[in-house]
Amino acid sequence: MFWHLYIYRLKVVLKNKPLMFWTFGFPICMGIFFTAAFSNLDANVNFEKVPVGIVQKTVNDEHQSELFLQTLKEIENDGTKMFKPVNLSEEKAEKQMNKGDIYGYYILTDKDITLTLNQKGIRQSLLSVFLDQFNQAKKTLSDIQQENPALLATSLANDIGKQQNYIELSKKSTGNNSTKSFFFFTLVGMSCMFGFFWGIENTNDEQANQSANGIRLSMAPQNKMIIVLANLAAAFTVFIIELYLILAIYHFGFAVDFGTRWQLILLTCTLAAVTAISMGMFLGNVIKLPLEQKTSLGVSFQIICSFLAGMMVPDVKYLISRYVPLLGRINPVNLVSEGLYKLYYYENIDSFYINLICLGIITVIFVLLSFIYERRAQYVSV
Known part of the structure; x- marks a missing residue:
């Protein structure tokens, strides 16, 4: 039954053209803009004393x-x-x-x-x-x-x-010291957070008090957790393929240098994808608002995380790490971009694993909270 639900949820997810654009097409468009803005950045960099x-x-x-x-x-x-x-x-x-x-x-x-x-x-x-x-x-x-x-x-x-x-x-790093890569690292971190929308979409289709689909699923003679896991697996499958394609396009199409530690890069993005989807599921369950408003809140949250990670103003990242380091440890976009930065520049990557552990802790917390909420969801009438 799980695989039956999983396959049909995949079909539903792939037909969601707006989310497919925002989670895949929009990061590609942003990559084009970044390439146009920073294409000559590395050529113009002079060594400073x-x-x-x-x-x-x-x-x-x-x-x-x-x-x-x-x-x-x-x-x-x-x-x-x-x-x-x-x-x-x-x-x-x-x-x-x-x-x-x-x-x-x-x-x-x-x-x-x-x-x-x-x-x-x-x-x-x-x-x-x-x-x-x-x-x-x-x-x-x-x-x-x-x-x-x-x-x-x-x-x-x-x-x-x-x-x-x-x-x-x-400079015993695995990359070519590309300044352009720094901005794309933050863009990858932001792209990972687009999984947030898939999580919100899942909860909207699972809860009887949020959509007609939720009413039908709640009346189905099927264990609710199997439905939740099938929806989560389908969203993760589509989104992780999108992320891998985005990385491939950035690297081969836009000539972004990510270094050579691709196994750890893919591991970071995979974990970040689960983090984003689970965060979307939890907040989608907790916030009792229409889908459009929850999506708007998700966009605002994503922009704030990206700003604090230094996407718009790189100096903000330095100020956060110096004065409010805890904020950087709970910001998923910062954890991803900083992790990619360390994989690219550092020979000793012990500190990278700290970022990975922080991301893993956030993931576990939101996955558990989402499952606990889903198991306890009950309705007086449908």
């Missing part, structure tokens, strides 16, 4: 400080200086780092040089890699001086002291 604080606590070994600062200032990328060192006290450096004016700061002492960071990112990785290579080169020269000082007079010493291209060393 990385501002970094310098806290000098050196008393005796000033030579080490001078060597470090000189090397830091001379590092270039395609003829452009990579770092912009600023001398600060430790208190000012900490404040400016928290404000975002600098990406970190080095503390120079007689014993060693340390780096302080407050978050992870491409520029923070540049600072870390630079310090690691500087310390490695200094140790190598120290070992040579102790074991065979004569080698210091050869060109070997100069080769050891040379720094490599830090962009390539630190």
Whole structure:
């Protein structure tokens, strides 16, 4: 009976042309607009110097400080200086780092040089890699001086002291550092939330107090949960195919670089699809309004989530993550877009799994709430 209901629900879903457009056609149209707006974005991106604080606590070994600062200032990328060192006290450096004016700061002492960071990112990785290579080169020269000082007079010493291209060393991501991809990540997150409408449509057709279809289903001699599961499976099948096609069109048609971790990308979108449908089912059950008004509320909710995820103003995403991080953890659009961002840019993706866990928790909560409500739904008369 389940498969019978599932197949017929698929036919009903596929005949819903308005929802088919909004869940598939509209994201494609948005992709066209994004491509037109951001097609030359990557070509026009110029490397900006990385501002970094310098806290000098050196008393005796000033030579080490001078060597470090000189090397830091001379590092270039395609003829452009990579770092912009600023001398600060430790208190000012900490404040400016928290404000975002600098990406970190080095503390120079007689014993060693340390780096302080407050978050992870491409520029923070540049600072870390630079310090690691500087310390490695200094140790190598120290070992040579102790074991065979004569080698210091050869060109070997100069080769050891040379720094490599830090962009390539630190940029161990799976993509090509496309700025356009960032905006499409948020668009994918928004597209995943269109499953919200399929959930609302399901509840409208299941509840006897919301539609004529709901009255007929409530009178049918069939377990209500089987009907709910069949409707959920049908909506998920159609919507997940739509999402996969959207990703394919973005990648192959609009030349959006998503990186190479496609298994995790598809897993994220699949989980987000279940999240969106279950949220739509729960809110469709709880909110006692006509279908059109519930759909309007869904659109408003989706736009707000997309805005908070940085789709319209990227700086909003930074402000949310800094001042209201919990809001970012419960925003499905932000969890999807940030997850795709981490898969694209980060070599170590441990933090990506935190996003996935948060998305999974939201999914479980709404699925359980939807099922509990559906099981308890009763009507005095039909």
